[in-house]
Amino acid sequence: MTTETQAQTLSDGVDLLIDALKLNGITNLYGLPGIPITDLTRRAQAAGMRMISFRHEQNAGNAAAIAGFMTQKPGICLTVSAPGFLNGLTALANATTNCFPMILVSGSSEREVVDLQQGDYEEMDQLAIARPLCKAAFRVLHAEDIGVGVARAIRAAVSGRPGGVYLDLPAKVFAQSMDAEAGRKSLIKVVDPAPRQIPAPDAVQRALKLLAGAKRPLIVLGKGAAYAQADTEIRTLIEKTQIPYLPMSMAKGLLPDTHEQSAAAARSFVLPEADVVMLIGARLNWLLSHGKGKTWGGKDAKAWGGQKFIQIDISPQEADSNVPIDAPVIGDIGSCVSALLDGIGAAGSGWPQPSADWLGAISERKSKNVAKMAETLAKNPTPMNFHSALNVMRDIIKANPEAMLVNEGANALDFTRSIVDMYKPRKRIDVGTWGVMGIGMGFAVAAAVESGQPVIAIEGDSAFGFSGMEVETICRYKLPVCVVVFNNNGVYKGTDVNPSGGPDVAPTVFVKGARYDKLMEAFGGVGVHATTPAELRKAVEEAVRSRQPTLINAVIDETAGTESGRITSLNPKSAKK
Ligand code: FYN
Numbered sequence: 222m223t224t225e226t227q228a229q230t231l232s233d234g235v236d237l238l239i240d241a242l243k244l245n246g247i248t249n250l251y252g253l254p255g256i257p258i259t260d261l262t263r264r265a266q267a268a269g270m271r272m273i274s275f276r277h278e279q280n281a282g283n284a285a286a287i288a289g290f291m292t293q294k295p296g297i298c299l300t301v302s303a304p305g306f307l308n309g310l311t312a313l314a315n316a317t318t319n320c321f322p323m324i325l326v327s328g329s330s331e332r333e334v335v336d337l338q339q340g341d342y343e344e345m346d347q348l349a350i351a352r353p354l355c356k357a358a359f360r361v362l363h364a365e366d367i368g369v370g371v372a373r374a375i376r377a378a379v380s381g382r383p384g385g386v387y388l389d390l391p392a393k394v395f396a397q398s399m400d401a402e403a404g405r406k407s408l409i410k411v412v413d414p415a416p417r418q419i420p421a422p423d424a425v426q427r428a429l430k431l432l433a434g435a436k437r438p439l440i441v442l443g444k445g446a447a448y449a450q451a452d453t454e455i456r457t458l459i460e461k462t463q464i465p466y467l468p469m470s471m472a473k474g475l476l477p478d479t480h481e482q483s484a485a486a487a488r489s490f491v492l493p494e495a496d497v498v499m500l501i502g503a504r505l506n507w508l509l510s511h512g513k514g515k516t517w518g519g520k521d522a523k524a525w526g527g528q529k530f531i532q533i534d535i536s537p538q539e540a541d542s543n544v545p546i547d548a549p550v551i552g553d554i555g556s557c558v559s560a561l562l563d564g565i566g567a568a569g570s571g572w573p574q575p576s577a578d579w580l581g582a583i584s585e586r587k588s589k590n591v592a593k594m595a596e597t598l599a600k601n602p603t604p605m606n607f608h609s610a611l612n613v614m615r616d617i618i619k620a621n622p623e624a625m626l627v628n629e630g631a632n633a634l635d636f637t638r639s640i641v642d643m644y645k646p647r648k649r650i651d652v653g654t655w656g657v658m659g660i661g662m663g664f665a666v667a668a669a670v671e672s673g674q675p676v677i678a679i680e681g682d683s684a685f686g687f688s689g690m691e692v693e694t695i696c697r698y699k700l701p702v703c704v705v706v707f708n709n710n711g712v713y714k715g716t717d718v719n720p721s722g723g724p725d726v727a728p729t730v731f732v733k734g735a736r737y738d739k740l741m742e743a744f745g746g747v748g749v750h751a752t753t754p755a756e757l758r759k760a761v762e763e764a765v766r767s768r769q770p771t772l773i774n775a776v777i778d779e780t781a782g783t784e785s786g787r788i789t790s791l792n793p794k795s796a797k798k
């Protein structure tokens with residue numbers, strides 16, 4: 222046999238990994254080349270995969286995670302060993318916390334040397350470090366096990382409660398070769414990776430009974446409901462029962478925010494007043510004040526408000542995490558909501574509608590808040606503030622409902638959430654469960670790659686700094702991303718002073734009058750310096766129309782903004798002054 226024919230009948234670890242991913246319908250990879258995965262990234266591209274290379278692994282990881290949220294397929298992030306792996310870990314942990322399916326595939330150093338701590342290049346026991354931060358972690362030591370490793374990683378990422386998975390591939394596995402035919406047979410096409418989970422009929426009945434007896438029912442939609450892609454079933458449930466609903470941040474748009482049953486503009490009224498609350502893909506964590514305390518009408522921070530809860534969730538362990546759940550319904554949201562709809566349908570016209578008093582009171586509160594908001598948005602102060610700038614963004618999203626909206630910051634996040642209405646499911650992606658800063662450009666890249674739609678990223682100037690170098694990535698791949706940096710010269714605002722009178726500026730203050738737009742111009746994109754709502758409007762409209770990478774430095778009043786936005790109460794308070 223010539224060497225050439227021999228090579229044709231052999232597959233190495235790189236071939237097997239690429240083939241295993243392709244066999245399972247994975248077409249896009251996010252990552253950063255280097256030892257030992259450089260050849261993998263090249264050969265994946267040669268094999269027809271889309272390989273998106275980033276400037277920092279955390280951003281590649283965030284891209285993979287949000288790709289998973291958008292598509293229900295695990296997003297893949299490729300990193301080099303030790304430092305690159307560590308850079309990817311924040312994204313892996315964040316994916317797990319947010320229930321986004323992703324797989325971090327890292328090259329690693331030689332096991333024998335690592336385990337004896339003999340000082341290998343980038344030596345680190347990566348598997349042990351990743352394990353507590355993800356849903357599952359696997360290592361493949363032989364090329365013939367790559368198929369199984371990938372299959373296990375895919376199942377772990379997307380089945381049940383989705384999450385982050387770590388797959389460790391020591392460098393020498395990439396170079397191991399085996400007979401090509403045996404290699405092909407070793408690969409697994411995962412059948413039914415996220416099996417439906419049908420709820421128990423008695424659990425459905427229990428929930429229906431509680432719901433039917435409610436006088437002031439409320440539905441809370443979380444990002445699990447958005448992830449589940451059961452949009453029609455959820456909308457039918459809400460419209461058939463006429464129950465008001467509250468969307469959590471990333472569930473905005475699951476039904477249009479302008480829907481008459483949305484109680485978003487009456488949030489602080491409905492939470493304490495509701496008597497039965499049905500959570501659909503939302504956890505009673507800090508974002509919902511743990512289901513108790515004053516937000517829920519309790520007399521103090523720890524007290525139960527008296528509500529009964531129904532919780533629809535795929536994780537059987539979620540119920541009772543904070544307060545008692547009277548009717549847990551465990552299964553996938555599509556199956557659970559369909560089962561509830563069957564029960565409601567069977568009751569025919571006998572299904573009780575919420576009381577007119579309850580709906581009337583919500584409507585009254587909503588009208589008041591909406592009118593108050595309209596008044597604030599109509600103002601046109603100089604310099605611009607968050608409201609006058611967001612009034613523009615609100616119109617643009619309304620005119621472009623297919624556009625993806627990325628959002629991070631403190632005030633830039635909180636004001637955008639309540640001012641900018643969303644009209645379609647899974648279009649709003651943000652800081653999620655951890656309130657993490659730094660997701661911006663990674664999310665924006667993946668949103669453009671996965672959806673093909675224009676992406677608008679509304680960024681606080683501080684938040685943008687965490688991933689700002691990826692504007693080069695946006696330009697390199699010519700992605701239709703328009704980044705709007707709300708520049709108020711600092712973290713929260715730009716007016717703090719150094720109390721000691723020393724030469725350094727205060728810890729929360731940045732360079733005044735910074736020109737973030739120049740950063741985009743440096744890589745061939747469009748940079749715009751906008752100081753009025755009219756300039757901002759023109760620039761964003763042009764960016765959406767042209768699909769050119771654009772960064773708009775939107776100058777916001779440096780006195781605008783409050784410490785930590787709407788979560789100021791989480792700042793530790795000391796009795797000592
Ligand atoms: C909402 N609201 C509206 C509308 N939508 N008014 C008029 N029109 C519309 N369309 C009102 C709503 O009723 C609230 O007023 C207020 O606007 C804010 O609404 P929101 O954002 O839904 O409610 P709130 O209280 O901020 O929600 C709590 C929260 C949220 C914890 C879920 O703050 C959140 O998601 N925070 C994430 C913060 C984060 O992660 N930050 C990053 C770290 S920053 P009232 O009903 O009058 O209260 C580090 O420093």
Ligand code: ADP
Nearest residue numbers: 382443444445449469502503504534535553554
């Ligand atoms: P939010 O922050 O929007 O309130 P969370 O991340 O707290 O949302 O909650 C999402 C919940 O959705 C998690 O408890 C998760 O187990 C659940 N979940 C995710 N996907 C599904 C699904 N397909 N079916 C049912 N529950 C799901």
